[in-house]
Amino acid sequence: MSFSYAAGGAPVLREASIRLRAGASVGLLGANGAGKTTLLGVLTRTVRGITRGSLLLDAGVLPERRAIGYATQAIGLYPMLTVEENVGHLARLLLGRSQARAAVARAIEEFSLGSIARTRVHHLSGGQRRLVHLAASFVHGPPIRLLDEPTVALDFEARQLVVKLVRGWRAEGVAVLVTAHYPEDIEELSTELVLLRDGTTRDLGELGSVLSNRARTLSLRGDSPTSASWELTLATGTLDEVRAKLGEIPPDVRLSELRLSGNRLRDILLRDPSLSSFAEETEAR
Ligand SMILES: Nc1ncnc2c1ncn2[C@@H]1O[C@H](COP(=O)(O)OP(=O)(O)OP(=O)(O)O)[C@@H](O)[C@H]1O
Numbered sequence: 001m002s003f004s005y006a007a008g009g010a011p012v013l014r015e016a017s018i019r020l021r022a023g024a025s026v027g028l029l030g031a032n033g034a035g036k037t038t039l040l041g042v043l044t045r046t047v048r049g050i051t052r053g054s055l056l057l058d059a060g061v062l063p064e065r066r067a068i069g070y071a072t073q074a075i076g077l078y079p080m081l082t083v084e085e086n087v088g089h090l091a092r093l094l095l096g097r098s099q100a101r102a103a104v105a106r107a108i109e110e111f112s113l114g115s116i117a118r119t120r121v122h123h124l125s126g127g128q129r130r131l132v133h134l135a136a137s138f139v140h141g142p143p144i145r146l147l148d149e150p151t152v153a154l155d156f157e158a159r160q161l162v163v164k165l166v167r168g169w170r171a172e173g174v175a176v177l178v179t180a181h182y183p184e185d186i187e188e189l190s191t192e193l194v195l196l197r198d199g200t201t202r203d204l205g206e207l208g209s210v211l212s213n214r215a216r217t218l219s220l221r222g223d224s225p226t227s228a229s230w231e232l233t234l235a236t237g238t239l240d241e242v243r244a245k246l247g248e249i250p251p252d253v254r255l256s257e258l259r260l261s262g263n264r265l266r267d268i269l270l271r272d273p274s275l276s277s278f279a280e281e282t283e284a285r
Contacts, residue, residue, distance in 0.1 A: 001013065001015075001016055001017065001042070001051060001052060001053030001054055001055050002014050002015065002016070002051070002052045002053060002199070003016070003038060003039075003042050003047075003049055003050065003051050003052075004049055004050045005038075005047075005048075005049045005050075006049065006050075007050055011199055012035045012038045012199060013035050013038060013039060013042065013199045014198065014199035014200050015199065015200045015201070016035070016039055016042075016055075016196065016199065016200065016201045017055070017201055018039065018043070018055065018177065018194060018201060019203070020144060020175040020176075020177055021175055022143070022173045022174070022175050023170050023171070023173045023174070023175070024170065024175060024176070024191050024192055025166060025170055025175075025176035025177075025178060025189060025190045025191045025192070026176070026177045026178070026190060026191075026192045026193070026194055027178055027179075027180070027186035027187075027189060027190030027192070027193050027194070027207070028177060028178065028179045028194050028196060029179075029183075029186060029193060029194070029195045029196070029204075030179075030195060030196035030197060031197070034196045034197060035196055035199055036148070036179045036196055037072075037073055037148055037179070039196065039201075040070065040072075040146050040148050040177070040179070042055060043055055043068070043146065043177075044068055044070045044146065046070070046072075066094055066140060066142065067142050067143055067144055068142055068144045068145075068146065069137050069138040069140065069142035069144070069145045069146070070137060070145075070146045070148075071133060071134050071137035071138065071145075071146065071147045071148065071150055072133075072137075072148055073148040073149045073152070073179075075129050075130060075133045076133065077121045077129060077132060077133055077136065078121065079120065079121045079122035080120060080121075080122065081120065081121060082117065082118050082119060082120050082121070083108070083113055083116050083117050083118070083119055083121065083124075083132050083135075084104060084108065084117045084118060086121060086132060086136055087104050087107050087108065087113075087132065087135050087136045087139050088100060088101075088104045089136075090136045090137075090139055090140075091103045091104050091107075091139045091140065094139070094140040095139075095140050103139050103140065103141070104139065106139075106141075107135040107136070107138070107139045108135065110135065110165065111131050111132070111134060111135040111161070111165070112131075112161060113131060113132060113135060116128060125153075126153035127153045127154045127155055127158050129153075130150070130152060130153050130154055130158070131154070131158055131161075131162075134147070134150060134162065142174075143173070143174055143175065144174070144175045144176075144177075145169060145174055145175070145176050145177075146176075146177045146178075147166075147176065147177070147178040147179070147189075148179050149179055149180060149181065150162055150178065150180070150189075151180055151182070151185045151189075152181075159185070162189075163188045163189060166178070166189050170191070176189075176190075178190060183274065183275035184274070184275070186275055187207065187211075187274065187275040190207055191206060191207055192204075192205065192206050192207060193205065193206075193207055193210055207275075210275070211274070211275070
């Protein structure tokens with residue numbers, strides 16, 4: 001499908017398609033302004049503009065609105081209401097009074113918000129607000145969950161909680177679509193990758209296969225804090241290649257005595273492939 005914000009305006013999305021599956025999580029990659037939020041808006045019908053074609057989710061057409069939970073990038077909470085009241089407001093709207101109470105209790109527990117449940121939102125930190133926003137967005141337990149930059153402002157513990165929750169949702173069969181600015185976050189939150197560039201989506205496949213095509217990196221670092229020039233990084237495809245490189249070091253030299261440009265070797269680091277190097281290369285291309 002394609003999408004423009006105004007008639008006659010340049011399309012933000014040209015050839016975009018997305019396939020979400022129960023129990024899988026698609027990480028949507030793309031530079032600032034690539035159109036990720038727009039794509040989520042089209043999926044949820046929350047943006048106004050000119051859409052051509054249709055977006056299909058799995059084999060069916062877009063399901064009923066309540067089947068989708070959308071945690072937008074911008075936090076939408078009532079600052080003068082408490083955490084419980086904010087989550088409860090959405091629960092009543094989406095589920096009705098009879099089911100709302102239990103759903104709110106579940107969401108408060110799931111997002112570890114018990115200690116601040118009766119605190120007004122305007123007293124909360126940015127990270128706490130983000131968690132409340134996520135809890136409210138998914139209070140109705142939708143089978144499809146879209147998360148636009150869910151890790152913004154979260155500290156390490158809160159971020160780990162979100163990663164754990166998303167993995168748990170997948171295990172329950174929820175279909176997830178997530179955007180994040182840091183490749184590490186996408187790596188932890190996704191099982192599949194889609195790249196959005198020039199308004200066109202490219203299905204990159206499963207995260208595991210994207211990473212298995214990446215090189216391991218072997219770094220040998222010296223003990224001079226001032227000189228960066230003698231950090232030696234060898235990109236290697238397999239562990240055998242790393243062993244072969246190490247094998248090039250004469251056997252009578254102990255690694256601890258190895259000198260690089262006259263400096264003593266301090267540590268050897270073998271890094272597994274990660275999405276960071278992939279993202280850097282894709283953005284440069
Ligand atoms: N309401 C709007 N009206 C007109 N143009 C818009 C509107 N919202 C976004 N755009 C434009 O659409 C393009 C895509 O924006 P979008 O927010 O979807 O990108 P993004 O990939 O989510 O970016 P980021 O990573 O910075 O969040 C940008 O050029 C932006 O200026």
